Amino acid sequence: MTEISSGAPAAPRSDPAVVDLLGVLAYAELIAFERLADDARLAPTLTDKAALAAMAVAEFGHFQRLEQHLRRIGVDPTVAMEPFVEPLDAFHDSTAPGDWLEGLVKAYVGDSIAADFYREVAAYVDAPTRDLVLEVLGDTGHATFAVDRVRAAIEADPAIAGRLALWARRLVGEALAQAQRVAVDREALTDLIVGGASGSGGLAELGRMLARLTEAHSRRMASLGLSP
Amino acid sequence: MTEISSGAPAAPRSDPAVVDLLGVLAYAELIAFERLADDARLAPTLTDKAALAAMAVAEFGHFQRLEQHLRRIGVDPTVAMEPFVEPLDAFHDSTAPGDWLEGLVKAYVGDSIAADFYREVAAYVDAPTRDLVLEVLGDTGHATFAVDRVRAAIEADPAIAGRLALWARRLVGEALAQAQRVAVDREALTDLIVGGASGSGGLAELGRMLARLTEAHSRRMASLGLSP
Numbered sequence: 266m267t268e269i270s271s272g273a274p275a276a277p278r279s280d281p282a283v284v285d286l287l288g289v290l291a292y293a294e295l296i297a298f299e300r301l302a303d304d305a306r307l308a309p310t311l312t313d314k315a316a317l318a319a320m321a322v323a324e325f326g327h328f329q330r331l332e333q334h335l336r337r338i339g340v341d342p343t344v345a346m347e348p349f350v351e352p353l354d355a356f357h358d359s360t361a362p363g364d365w366l367e368g369l370v371k372a373y374v375g376d377s378i379a380a381d382f383y384r385e386v387a388a389y390v391d392a393p394t395r396d397l398v399l400e401v402l403g404d405t406g407h408a409t410f411a412v413d414r415v416r417a418a419i420e421a422d423p424a425i426a427g428r429l430a431l432w433a434r435r436l437v438g439e440a441l442a443q444a445q446r447v448a449v450d451r452e453a454l455t456d457l458i459v460g461g462a463s464g465s466g467g468l469a470e471l472g473r474m475l476a477r478l479t480e481a482h483s484r485r486m487a488s489l490g491l492s493p
Numbered sequence: 494m495t496e497i498s499s500g501a502p503a504a505p506r507s508d509p510a511v512v513d514l515l516g517v518l519a520y521a522e523l524i525a526f527e528r529l530a531d532d533a534r535l536a537p538t539l540t541d542k543a544a545l546a547a548m549a550v551a552e553f554g555h556f557q558r559l560e561q562h563l564r565r566i567g568v569d570p571t572v573a574m575e576p577f578v579e580p581l582d583a584f585h586d587s588t589a590p591g592d593w594l595e596g597l598v599k600a601y602v603g604d605s606i607a608a609d610f611y612r613e614v615a616a617y618v619d620a621p622t623r624d625l626v627l628e629v630l631g632d633t634g635h636a637t638f639a640v641d642r643v644r645a646a647i648e649a650d651p652a653i654a655g656r657l658a659l660w661a662r663r664l665v666g667e668a669l670a671q672a673q674r675v676a677v678d679r680e681a682l683t684d685l686i687v688g689g690a691s692g693s694g695g696l697a698e699l700g701r702m703l704a705r706l707t708e709a710h711s712r713r714m715a716s717l718g719l720s721p
Contacts (some may be wrong), residue, residue, distance in 0.1 A: 295539075298546055302530030311523075311571045311578070315560070318526055318553055325550050332543070343539045350539070 282457035283394050286386060287335055288345030289447070289454070292353055292378065294328035294401065295346070297321075297372075300357060301407075302326060304368035313365075313414070320405045326402035334397050348451060352443040359439050366425065367432050373411035374433050374485060381481050382444075385474050389457055393448055412488055419490045430491040437482065510685035511622050512566075514614060515559055516573030517675070517682075520581055520628065521607060522556035523574070525600075526551075528585060529635075532596035533544055541593075541642070548633045555629035562625050576679060587667050594646055594653065595660050601639035602661050602713060603668060609709050613702050640716050647718045658719040665710065675684040 301321035308314035332342040360375075362368035380402045419426045438441040448455045449489065459471060536542035560570040588603075590596035601656035608630045615626040647654045676683045687699060714720065 286653055292539075295546065296545060297556075299533055302527055303534075305527055306531075311496050311520075311574055313571075315523060315556070318523065318556075321530065322553050325546055328543070342543075346539055446605065 268323035276296065278458075280390075281446050281453040283344050284335070284338075285348070285391050285451050286383070286390065286398070286457070287331055287340075287394065288342075288347075288399065289349040290383060291328055291335065291342055292346040292349045294324050294331060296353055296357060297324040297376065298328060300368075301372060304362065304365070304372065307365040307368055309365060316406075320407050320410070323405035324402060328396065330401055349447065350468070351376075352446050352450075354442045355446075356439055359378050360436055366415060366429060369411040369414055370433055370489065370491075371436055372407055373415075374437040374482070375436050376407065376486055378437065378440065378478060378482055381478050385477070386458055389460075415489045426491055429489070430486070433486060433489075433491060434465075471474070508618075508685075509681040511618050512563070512568050512573050513576070513682040514611070514618065514626070515563055515568075515573075515622065515680050516570075516687070517577040517581075518611060518626065518629065519556055519559040519563065519570055520577045522552050522559060524581060524585060525552040525604065526556060528596075528703070529600060532593070532600065533588065533592040535590070535596055537593060544634075544638060548635050548638070551633035558625065558629055560580040564675055577675065580674050580678075583674075584667055584671045594643060594657060597639040597642055598657050598661055598717065599664055599721075600635055601643075602710070603664050604635065605669065605713055606665065606710055607708060609706050613705070614686055617688075643717045643719075654719055658714070659716070661714060661717075661719060 298321045301324060302319055305314045305317040305321065309318055334346050335342045360371060362371050383398055383402055387395045390398070415429065419429075526549045529545055529552060533542045533545040533549065536545055562571050563570045589597060590599050611626055611630055615623045618626070621639075643657065
């Protein structure tokens, strides 16, 4: 990743693309909180419920870090988040989990793809922004929790694997649809990504980024016991 | 309140009534978290959403304090909470807010009555339990927030006051119904309350406790701009 970031100049802090990146992340964390808290209602045991609630609280902590950082660089967090409310809400509304396992797959597969993507983008921004992004993308323990629960459920009833694999494919499809919408609307953010990538090797680098995201997704699906 | 607590002997930490008190409180905090997080979805602005989410996180902190305390006195938190899952879930299922304002009234009116009640009961238990109960019942900022928002909404549209007053009455009715159910099922807890009260003046003290709860409720309704 080092060669990528050295290829891109450090963006000034008030760069609209940086504000967009922090804004979309902040809103994503705020609704990750809401969604995990909501999924906690589907938990089969009180222990699972409390575990999920604790992860939701960790996501809210990330939201607060981003909110504070935006304020510090003179940006109203609400204004920064606003452009991403509709596409992110649309994604979540169209992918409301039908049960506990679908909720776990969504949180694990969806959040991981998003985190991988934000990490790639972070390579193109200034160091303080990058450090913050990498910090708030830290695992909240959700990955291990989800993998454990989903694998155990598939072992107990192998028939559910097909349904969950289909579900994961739908999640990726809906996420891509919304990402495309954001790309059209938020020119600065799109330029940052495409420009950052082409600055370090043209569109081929963008292709490699997508390949890395896809590979990581396939590895996660396998770790869940699902075919990608 | 001092004369009440001095009238009751300090209960040993493993007292079933104390475990019940901590168990019901822990579960109440856990679902207060869930419910506030869920109400955050109804928030009209991102600022309100973030404020409600922050209060939900504070409730979860209270839950964790109670959970840790239960573990420290050798009690499995899940076992302590289990008897209260059904009545508390039944209360919340039967009083799902229809909109943002109903959610605020429920959180403020419902949580305050519950907090007043737990505080009264805390007078009858040992000092470490009492300190913990009083600590986790500390206001999370919800009261001022709810009063501000509800008063402003009534000022903007006085017609909604009648609907919200009815809603508050329904909340109290449903809460009493579930409390009665718990009283029948959990003898130790009921004995603690009735015994604690009668130890310091017989059933008359129990009557005074109920009068205090009712008066505080009326004051809160007035502060919201609602007739009790």
